[in-house]
Structures are given as structure tokens and as C-alpha cells.
Amino acid sequence: MSRFLKRTVLFIIVAACLLASVIFVPNYIVSKKSKFNIQPGSKIVLFGHSHPECAFNDSLIANFKNLSHSAEPYFYTYQKVKKVLSQNPEIEIVLVEFSNNQIDEKMNDWTWGYKYMSSMFPLYSSFMDKSDIDLLIKHNPKDFMNCMSISTRKNLFRLVTRNYNFSDAMGGYLRIDKLRNNTSDAANGPADKATGNTTPAISTVNIDYLQKIISYCEAQHKRVFLVRSPQHKNYEFLKNEKDFVRIRTTRFSRIDFLDFNNFPLNDDDFADYAHLNYQGATKFSKWFNTMVGSGLLMNKNKQAFIDQSVSNYKAGSM
């Protein structure tokens, strides 16, 4: 009996060491050798989820790199920001998307729900702190093991292929050619601004990680701005506008907020209520490029400058 126990314990210890080495050695190598280089000359970078990913066509904006990624909550953006800023010292300005759905509790599912965690975690697991890992384990221990396994597999694959380049996976402008379809939008549900009888829950975790991103950027002596990309007036998450404004003015009042929500676009400039299509992105990006060129980011009263330009643009386009 004691022989069985001793041998079983020894077997478990050896197996645990083996597993630990398979997990941590590739993880360490990937974290050291990973490359997050962006094209030279990019002084402004943009992080966020699918809204900016579809809105900012960086080929039309000077010295600008769009690093947004669909369904990316701030938890994973934070990991990306750390690596991108540390490996690209020429970056001077960081724009971070801050829009209505990013305060919604749906962001929790984007952070630790299996569907999202299994695709995002393997990408950034090598760069996470213990507190980040603990957060995922705390909220979804069951799926965490599976995501760890996928992550180790991907790290081993990187080791074998000697491919430590993350540039292709970290996001970029996404071109959508389709026009908005009323049927599909109806399924998403337009904003219920009239009744306003729902009180959406807030994702404190996502907001905390936005704070972490800002703190990290400031520690790296980068200028940070919050940005809201254009959204359709019927976009369902506009119903939490009150909460959105409250959080922005209480938690992030020191940070300049560039609100492009009122940028004039037609229905056929949208792919759906939340995303611009290629036509809309082209209009918006060209305008944004002129704005940056006109000194938007240096201006003292940025929102007034934006509103004035929007009025001029409206007048010009009509």
C-alpha cells in the first residue's frame, strides 16, 4: 500500500514537472522573443474593438496605425498595449476606443467567456501577469484549462516554426463591403431610447482595465486620448448613454475624449448599426486625416474643434 502511494505521488510529481516545463518554457521563450513591431513612422496608434477596426482605414491616415481587433475587451488590449509600446518607441500618441458597449457587462463574456477567451488568451497568455491569470481562473476555471492547453499548443508551434511575429494577429483595419441590412439589424435590436426602461449592467472589470491601459501609457510618457467611432443613431447600446457619460466624466475626466459619434454619415455608409462599411470608413478616415493634419490633437478644446469641423463638413457635403 505504502509502495503504491509513494510511487503514485512520485509519478504525479514527475508528470507535474513535465507539464510545468511544457507550459512555462515555451511561454518564457515566446514572451522574450515575441515581435510586435509596427511599420516605421507610425506615431499614432489606435486600440479598440470592431468599431474602430472598421472605421479607421489607416492607409488613408498619415503616420497612423490601426491596431484594433474585433471582440477585443480591454483586458486583452492591455496585454497588447504593453508589448506594442515597449517595442515601438517612436509611438507618441495612443488612441483608445471608448464607446457605449465597452461599459456593458457583455464585455465580461468577451473577457472570460469560452468563445472569446479561447481565441484571445492563447495570443496574449505569455505576456500576462499573475493577477490577469487569476482573474480568468476566478471567473471561468472550467474553460481556463482548455484555453491554457490551446495556448501551450500555439506556443510550441511558434517554437517549432520559429515564428515569433505577432504583427499579423494583433489587429488592423478591417474592410467591410456590405451595406446595412434592416433584417439583420432588427435581430440585433435598435436602441430603445424612447422607453429607456432597461438599466444595463456595467462591466467594472473592463473599465478597470481601461484605467490600467491609460496608466501604462502615461508611465511610458505617451499621450493618451479616448475616442468614440461613429455609430448609427439606432445603435442598441446608445441606450446606456447616461451611464457612459457618467463613467467617462467620473473615471476618465482627465483624459481627452474625442467623440466622433455625430460624424455625418448616410445609412449606406454603415455595414450595420455598429460598424462602418468601406465607403463610410473612407469618408470618415479622410476627414479624420485632415483633422489630425489641422492640429486636432494639439488643440486646447478638441471637442469644440471636432464639432465645428463636423458642422463645416455637413455644410460642405450638403
Place this chain on the structure above:
Amino acid sequence: MLFNSFSFAVFLPIVFILYWFVANKNLKYQNFLLLCASYYFYACWDWRFLFLLIFSTVLDYFTGIKMCETENPRKRKFWFWLSVSINVGFLGIFKYYNFFAASFADAASNLGMHVSPWTLKVILPVGISFYTFHGLSYVIDIYKKRIKAERNFIDYSFFVSFFPLLVAGPIERATHLLPQIKKERTFDYLKAVDGLRQILWGFFKKAVIADQCSEYANMIFANSSTYSGSTLILGAIFFTFQIYCDFSGYSDMALGIARLFGIELLRNFAFPYFSRDIAEFWRRWHISLSSWFRDYLYIPLGGSKGGTWMKVRNVLIIFLVSGFWHGANWTFIVWGLLNALFILPSVIFNTNRNNLEIVAKGKSLPSIKEFLQMVLTFALVVFAWIFFRANNLKHALSYIDRIFSRSTFSIPRLDVSKFELTSTILLIIVFLIIEWNGRENQYAIATLGRFKRKSYRMAFYFSLILTIYLFMGREQQFIYFQF
């Protein structure tokens, strides 16, 4: 509490240590400890159903004693039918009531009558089909005077509720398990190691093959109308491996866990996908259920002793009941019927016992004839599984309709990473090779213990653990828990 969960990984060592260190050398304590552990294990699913389990146990225990105490046939019959009707009644209410109510309403509406079915919002108690069958076999055996009633309530309750077999079998017999419960058990090093080895193999089957295959099978079955026929065939094959590795993996873990406590459970699977005909397949698939139906239904109905029509009738009954046992859905009934149709020719022409031994025994490869027989049998099994997996009959028929279309001759396409898909297919191939090499044993890697070189054994075990870690799919509930 799933066998492949963290909570079970804590539960099992605690019970094991208490069993061998604290209750050691005292059979009463050992049985009581395992009974308490089993009730705790069951209560972790839903503590409310523990009362149902205890009620069923008490009922069979007392009716068993009552039957033994009297020689009066009428009284024996009364106690027997009391137990059977209450047991089957519970099963009927929890598992089949809504099905019958809805089917009745459907049939009435087809006749132009509007009937609103009064359905119950009941949750199916986990393992009810399994422990009901345990109890039924015990009561039937007593009624038939094959065994005597067990007088020790703890021992009887332990027989019904032993946690490794409680929720998904194997369906044990009193003649097999009760004598082991009554016998003093001492720790056997080799048995315990063999138990661990079988648990590891079962875990590999479940976590790697079944859970990986389930992701693809679920994806394909959920969107079957959008895939080509060839992709649908791939989906059916993935489900074929999923259900085998899920259920046989569970059974391997159950057998291995029981062996850690010095108890041998009935074997449930014997490499069914290497069968050369459907009759052989059913001798190798879910053996404890097939043999239960054979002994308590098929033989009492007359078995294969009567004329051809009687054989046909009995085969149809046993497979329909078997299908219905799996669940209250027409898909299971059609699945059972389909298997009956596959097996009938061999029953009619008395060729159903042609292949009693494992294929290519003592050889490394099968003959071409054997190989073709295996492929044909496998194809029939895959076809039948489509009904088992589909959401309803309409879904199954449209799935099959797409398989028999031109698109079957196209290359299968799935919107997943090629690396992931290829690695799953490679893992299935490696798994089949290991199963083939170990097909003459109780389970595929049973003979590994006979390897003289310890280093080879250890290398294999560690590779298996590494493979489990690297390729485990998302943790899924065992399929047979729903039955």
C-alpha cells in the same frame, strides 16, 4: 461531479485514503464509507434526487426480502409487480411522460382534434435509467429464485449506489457485484496500478478524442443544411468516435476506479468498431445493457428458440425497447429499429454467432475479407448514429438526404483551423492503432504492465498525459449522463 473534473480529482484520493487507511480490514466500515461517498457523489448533481435513489433502494430491498420470506406464488407475484411497477413508473414519469403527452397531442392534431398536452416541467434525475435497471435485475433474479434477498441494507444500498457505476453504468448484476461486496477486500498493488492505467486510458479517450470530436460533430450537426454531403459524412464519423470514446472512456474510468477499491465491474465495451457484423457489434457495444436486455427481455420472450417470425418479433422488440431506453425521442426509436433491421438477416439465417472471437486473433492484420466486413459494419453503425445524434427525425432525414447528393463527391470543408482538424484526425488514427494492437485485452493498454522495461512504460504514460494536456477539448458532460 464529473470524473474528468477537478472536484472529482480531490474527492477520489480522499475516499481512497479513508478506505484503505481508516476503514481498512473492516468490511462493514469499508462498505459504509463507500456508500456515504456514493451518496455524496450523487448529491453533488442534485441532492433532491438522492431521496428518489434512497426510496428506490428501500423499495427493492424490502420487496426482495418479502419475496424471499414467502413461498406463496400470489404473494411473491404481488411484491414483484409492486417493485417493478413503481420502478418503471418513476422511470416513466421522469423520462417518458412528456414524450407520451406530446406524441398523443401530435397524433390527435393529425386526426383533426386539438389537445393541449399537460406536460411536466421535470428534470431527469441523473442515472435513473441505470440504477432502476440495477434494482430491476435484482428483483427479477429474486423472483426467478436465482438469488436470495440481501438482508444487509448497507450492502444492498452499496450495490445499487456504488459511485463509479451510479450515473452511467456499467449496469451491474446482483450475482456479480453482491458477492464482491460481501467478501473481504485487501489491497492488491497490481490491481490498483491496473486501475490507474485504465483510468488514464479512459481519460485520454474522453478528454482528447471524444471532446475534440464533439466540437466538430456539434458544429456540423448544428449547421447541417449549409454543409456538403462529404462534410456531413465527416460529421457523422466524428460523432461515431465521440460517442464511443465518451461512453467507453467513462466505462474505463468507472472500471479503473472500482478496481482501486478492490472491486471488479462488468466490462462494458470490447472494441466494437472492429466488429465484422452488426450482431458482433452488439456483443461488444454497451455489453452490460445488451446482456441485460438479452437476459431479462429477449430470453423470457422466447429468444431465438421459436420460429422465424418469433425471432423477428423478439429482435424488433428488444431493439425498440433499447432505443427507447436511451431517451424519449423518436430518433432513438428509429435508431433502435434501424439496428434491428441490420441484425435481422443474420438472426433469420442463423449467422449471428459467426464472429464470436475478436477479429484476426493472434495476427497483426486482418484478412481482406475481414477488413471489408469491418468497413461495412462500421458504415452501417455510422449511418444509424445519424438518427441517434440528430435533434429530431426531420433533421436526421434532411442530413441523410444531403449525404445522398452530388455534394458527397466534393472535398469536405469546415471553417476551422486546418492544423486543429488535422491534429484531431491524426489523434483518431493513433488511437485506432493503439486500440487495434490491444484488442485482445480487457482495454487497449492493459498489457502495458507486462512491458519489462519500465522506461518504455513510463515514456508511454507521460506521452499520454502530455497528449491529454495538449489536445484536450473543451470539457463536455458525458453523453450517457442524459440517459
